[in-house]
Amino acid sequence: MQHNKTSIIAFLAIAAITLFALLGTPIKKDFPLEEVRIAVSTTPLSAPFYVAKEQGFFEESGVAATLVEMAGGAKCFSEMISGNVELATISNSVVMFNSFQYNNFSVLGSFVESDNDIKLFARTEDNHPATIHNLVGKNIGVVKGSASEYFLHSLLITSGIEPDKVIRVPLNVDKMPEALEQHTVDAISVWEPFAYQTHKHNQQAAQVDAKGLYNLSFVLAGKRDSSEAQIQIRTKVLQALNKATHFIASNPKQAQAILRSHLQLDQEFIDWIWQDYLFKLSLNNSLVTSLENQARWAVESNLVTHEQIPSFQEFIDHAPLSKVDDISAF
Numbered sequence: 468m469q470h471n472k473t474s475i476i477a478f479l480a481i482a483a484i485t486l487f488a489l490l491g492t493p494i495k496k497d498f499p500l501e502e503v504r505i506a507v508s509t510t511p512l513s514a515p516f517y518v519a520k521e522q523g524f525f526e527e528s529g530v531a532a533t534l535v536e537m538a539g540g541a542k543c544f545s546e547m548i549s550g551n552v553e554l555a556t557i558s559n560s561v562v563m564f565n566s567f568q569y570n571n572f573s574v575l576g577s578f579v580e581s582d583n584d585i586k587l588f589a590r591t592e593d594n595h596p597a598t599i600h601n602l603v604g605k606n607i608g609v610v611k612g613s614a615s616e617y618f619l620h621s622l623l624i625t626s627g628i629e630p631d632k633v634i635r636v637p638l639n640v641d642k643m644p645e646a647l648e649q650h651t652v653d654a655i656s657v658w659e660p661f662a663y664q665t666h667k668h669n670q671q672a673a674q675v676d677a678k679g680l681y682n683l684s685f686v687l688a689g690k691r692d693s694s695e696a697q698i699q700i701r702t703k704v705l706q707a708l709n710k711a712t713h714f715i716a717s718n719p720k721q722a723q724a725i726l727r728s729h730l731q732l733d734q735e736f737i738d739w740i741w742q743d744y745l746f747k748l749s750l751n752n753s754l755v756t757s758l759e760n761q762a763r764w765a766v767e768s769n770l771v772t773h774e775q776i777p778s779f780q781e782f783i784d785h786a787p788l789s790k791v792d793d794i795s796a797f
Contacts, residue, residue, distance in 0.1 A: 519707045660732075
């Protein structure tokens with residue numbers, strides 16, 4: 468009898484220890500994660516993807532995301548449209564230009580906006596202030612057929628200057644800071660981080676005030692697919708990005724540290740651009756309006772072969788984002 472009593476006590480003790488251990492152990496999810504490949508542009512604008520990966524938000528949302536890093540949204544789009552990845556991060560300009568050539572892709576959501584990512588820097592020799600009116604007749608470096616050229620066009624029009632009153636000089640964006648410093652051009656319409664490089668290294672260059680003129684959006688895009696399986700996967704990706712944008716808003720220093728480590732950036736540059744970025748998941752009519760305005764410019768400037776502006780509402784897929792929790796999408 469004493470032996471049985473001892474055995475029962477030992478059994479109960481072991482059971483208690485086991486239960487305690489189980490209660491203190493995180494419960495692992497039994498369901499497999501959905502595999503998804505995402506082409507991501509290596510820019511600070513892609514911060515939500517790096518944060519989602521670092522903080523485990525993709526896994527929490529039920530996807531195993533592989534980030535395929537590319538230099539620029541145009542290359543990301545090419546990878547997506549070729550079928551090498553399922554999703555891609557692209558700018559609204561990339562959406563606009565490719566809409567004239569392809570009709571088999573959709574925009575799923577915008578995750579960041581900036582009204583100051585593209586900047587106009589001008590040389591300030593002879594005490595001339597950096598204004599757009601002082602650039603009439605001057606050489607201005609632009610990336611042809613891009614947001615760089617559209618930004619300059621918009622600035623000239625809103626300033627009452629005919630676009631043909633300046634001389635556009637086609638340049639690769641990475642060559643712009645050097646071209647301005649060596650007096651090859653008098654000004655450059657340039658995006659980050661090359662605007663920052665100009666600001667930091669060229670003492671004779673000053674930024675022309677144009678903040679708020681052009682609103683850059685970075686969006687997540689994929690091939691058109693209305694199947695329930697794809698809607699679920701894309702909803703999970705967007706859910707992870709939604710968590711990431713909330714994390715960025717609540718923990719900016721930690722988010723900056725993730726970005727700085729991943730892209731090998733210095734804090735001074737992050738401080739320079741951070742205030743101009745609004746990380747928020749959305750999909751609204753302002754994006755469509757922006758695309759229509761850019762498309763009209765592309766047609767008038769003979770940058771595309773078609774004269775008919777695409778119906779951009781048809782490129783917007785609201786279904787996945789409408790299923791994301793804790794978001795005001797529309």
